[in-house]
Structure formats: structure tokens, C-alpha cells
Amino acid sequence: MLVDSSGRVDRDFNGLLKKLHPWLSEPPAQALQQALKDLCAAWERRYALRFGAPRFRKKGEGQTLRLPQDCAYNAADGTLRLPKLGEVRLRHSRQALGEIKNVTLRKERGRWVAALQTERELEVLPPTATAAVGLDFGAVTTIMPSDDSLAPIELPQRIGRYERRMRRQQQVVSRRRKGSKNRRKAVARLARLHARIAAMRRDFLHKETTKVVGAHALVAIEDLAVKNMTASAAGTAQEPGKNVKQKAGLNRTILRNGWSMARNMLEYKAAWRGVMLVAVPPAYTSQQCSACGFSDAGNRASQARFACLACGHNENADRNAAKNILRRAQEQLGVVGAEPDAQPDGRPARTAGYAGTQACEGAGTSKDAPRRRPRSAARGASVRAPLAGTISELSLSGNLHA
Numbered sequence: 344m345l346v347d348s349s350g351r352v353d354r355d356f357n358g359l360l361k362k363l364h365p366w367l368s369e370p371p372a373q374a375l376q377q378a379l380k381d382l383c384a385a386w387e388r389r390y391a392l393r394f395g396a397p398r399f400r401k402k403g404e405g406q407t408l409r410l411p412q413d414c415a416y417n418a419a420d421g422t423l424r425l426p427k428l429g430e431v432r433l434r435h436s437r438q439a440l441g442e443i444k445n446v447t448l449r450k451e452r453g454r455w456v457a458a459l460q461t462e463r464e465l466e467v468l469p470p471t472a473t474a475a476v477g478l479d480f481g482a483v484t485t486i487m488p489s490d491d492s493l494a495p496i497e498l499p500q501r502i503g504r505y506e507r508r509m510r511r512q513q514q515v516v517s518r519r520r521k522g523s524k525n526r527r528k529a530v531a532r533l534a535r536l537h538a539r540i541a542a543m544r545r546d547f548l549h550k551e552t553t554k555v556v557g558a559h560a561l562v563a564i565e566d567l568a569v570k571n572m573t574a575s576a577a578g579t580a581q582e583p584g585k586n587v588k589q590k591a592g593l594n595r596t597i598l599r600n601g602w603s604m605a606r607n608m609l610e611y612k613a614a615w616r617g618v619m620l621v622a623v624p625p626a627y628t629s630q631q632c633s634a635c636g637f638s639d640a641g642n643r644a645s646q647a648r649f650a651c652l653a654c655g656h657n658e659n660a661d662r663n664a665a666k667n668i669l670r671r672a673q674e675q676l677g678v679v680g681a682e683p684d685a686q687p688d689g690r691p692a693r694t695a696g697y698a699g700t701q702a703c704e705g706a707g708t709s710k711d712a713p714r715r716r717p718r719s720a721a722r723g724a725s726v727r728a729p730l731a732g733t734i735s736e737l738s739l740s741g742n743l744h745a
């Protein structure tokens with residue numbers, strides 16, 4: 344056992360490693376312990392969640408170092424004191440607030456970046472917005488809101504441009520002789536493009552999730568299965584965007600990679616603002632009619648278009664899916680009733696119930712809101728109810744100036 348149940352690393356093993364590889368004594372001792380803990384966690388994920396096994400790293404790959412203690416941060420001076428390294432200057436991306444929990448150093452595009460994880464108390468206020476929205480992470484549209492008045496959210500076009508550039512650069516790399524200086528240069532250029540695209544995508548998701556959470560009291564998304572995501576996640580954990588490289592310009596792939604990041608952002612941003620995030624079962628959201636509830640594979644006239652075989656309802660396929668997602672979330676919460684039934688004349692049974700944005704009764708203004716939340720939880724709905732209390736926050740604090 345390398346790491347016992349209380350998270351302590353076996354001292355003898357640590358000592359043995361250092362004897363075998365004397366250079367391991369150079370970094371701070373806790374960094375080595377952290378690496379062993381991470382390795383143990385990776386193997387546990389492998390067996391518990393059927394993730395891919397951790398693989399060996401090439402030299403120069405995955406250059407990160409996490410320091411769990413003895414770090415001091417001085418926001419006013421913009422300095423960070425680290426064990427064995429001493430005091431280093433930071434260029435802030437923003438100031439870290441709260442008590443420092445750990446510091447991760449990461450080499451990115453030839454520069455060292457420090458990520459400070461801090462902890463502080465946040466007061467969570469009820470959201471000021473009352474609207475509810477369903478989001479579909481689509482094949483055609485990047486993110487489609489259920490509300491007809493909200494425009495589809497698309498990835499910035501320049502990302503596609505950079506991806507084309509990256510594919511060309513990949514060809515350049517493959518033409519260079521292995522081990523040559525020019526190949527190394529080409530690889531470095533490719534890595535810069537890679538990081539640039541990842542940063543653009545992250546920036547895009549940050550902006551859009553902030554907007555969505557700020558304007559709604561209830562946000563519904565699909566609860567995509569872990570199994571579906573591991574195929575790409577296995578590649579992304581160690582080598583982000585691997586799928587993007589292989590499959591040319593597919594919005595879907597980009598999104599599948601961005602989905603878990605977006606969900607993660609929505610989760611903590613919703614918690615900060617007291618917004619409810621509900622994840623619903625994704626089955627048949629793209630085949631079901633949002634107007635009458637009729638579900639059939641034939642309802643999809645094309646990839647982009649939805650045309651109901653029962654009632655003739657015709658609309659953008661992603662918009663239709665987003666409406667289904669919102670309605671399912673509201674059903675889980677008990678805000679609206681069960682499946683919609685088609686009326687004899689083919690009109691939807693409850694137009695107001697799921698026609699996009701409407702007042703969400705669980706928004707803290709309604710008298711019976713407190714009663715609703717526990718009940719929905721008892722039904723087993725996947726609800727992230729806002730919680731007051733301590734929230735761990737990750738603050739990125741720019742580049743280091745050693």
C-alpha cells in the first residue's frame with residue numbers, strides 16, 4: 344500500500360524511490376508524495392469507474408508539480424513563496440481570495456503557471472432572475488437554449504481557423520525527421536496552437552456559462568453518461584483535444600470535449616449564485632416532439648430539422664431537444680405535470696408548461712419554494728440544490744517571473 348486510508352504516503356517506499364532515482368530528492372518532498380497520491384487515485388478510478396489505466400509519461404510531458412503546504416501568497420506584492428524554490432514573482436490573472444489550500448505549478452507554452460486553490464466562505468443569495476432554460480449541447484448548434492427568443496450559442500469562428508492551422512502544422516511535424524532540431528521546433532509550434540485553441544474554448548465556455556447562470560433561476564442540461572464521455576476523456580485527460588486532431592472540424596467532437604468542462608463550470612457557478620442546475624436523462628431528447636410528446640426515430644427529418652410525424656410540429660432539431668430537456672427537468676422538480684398528451688386537435692396540452700422561458704416557482708420568491716426542493720430530492724432527481732457554506736475555489740494566478 345503506497346498510500347494508506349488517511350492519505351499518508353508510505354515513507355519507506357518514498358525513500359526507496361529516492362535511492363533508485365537520486366534526482367527525486369531535488370523537488371520538495373510533498374510534491375513527490377502528491378504525485379504518488381495522484382497515481383493511486385488514477386488506479387482507483389481505473390478499477391472503480393473503468394477509466395483507462397494511467398500510462399507512463401514521456402520526458403518533458405505533463406510538467407506539473409503540486410505543493411500542498413508551506414506555500415505563502417502575498418497578493419499585494421504579487422509574490423509566492425514556495426518550498427525549496429523561495430520567493431517568486433507572479434503576474435496576476437486575478438487575485439486569489441481566501442485561504443491557500445495548495446499550489447500547482449504547470450509548464451505551459453514555455454512558461455510556468457501557478458494555480459492557487461483557495462477556500463473561503465461565500466454567502467449564496469437567491470438568484471434575481473426567475474427564468475428557466477434547457478440547454479442542448481448539439482450536433483449542429485454548439486449550445487442551443489430552449490427559449491425561442493435566445494439565439495443559438497456558437498463557438499467563435501476563429502477556433503475553426505486555428506484548428507485548420509493546427510492540422511497543417513501536424514503534417515509539418517510528421518514530415519520532419521525524428522529527433523531533429525526542426526522537428527522539435529515544429530512540435531513546439533503545434534503545442535502553442537493546441538494551447539491557444541484550448542484557451543479559446545475555455546474562454547468561450549466561461550463567458551457563456553456565466554451569462555446563462557446570471558439570467559436564470561433554473562438551468563437544465565442532459566446528464567450524459569460517463570461511459571459516453573470516457574472515450575474522449577481518456578484521450579483528453581493527458582492529451583487534451585486528441586479527438587479534435589483526428590476528426591476534422593466536427594462541432595460535435597469539440598463539444599463532447601467541452602461538455603464536461605461546461606457542466607463543471609455550470610455546477611460551481613450555479614452553486615455560487617443559488618441557481619438550480621438539473622441534469623436529466625438524455626434518452627430520446629432528440630427524437631421526442633416537444634409539442635405533443637410523440638417519440639419516434641422518424642421525427643428527425645434531417646440532422647438539423649425536427650418534424651413530428653404525429654402533430655406536424657416542425658422546428659430546429661436542437662431547439663426541440665433543448666425544450667425536452669427543460670420539460671424533463673421541470674417534471675423532475677414537480678414544477679409541471681407528467682408527459683404532455685396531445686389534444687384531439689393536435690395542439691399541445693400545456694403550451695405554457697414547456698414553451699421556453701417562464702417563471703420558475705422554485706426561485707426563492709414563492710412561499711412554497713422550500714417545500715419543493717426536498718420533495719424533488721426525494722424523487723431521486725439529479726438536482727444540484729444551492730448550498731451555503733464553504734466552497735473551494737480555483738484561482739488562476741498568471742505567469743511566474745522567477
Ligand SMILES: [Zn+2]
Pocket residue numbers: 632633634635636637651652653654655656
Ligand atoms: Zn408532435
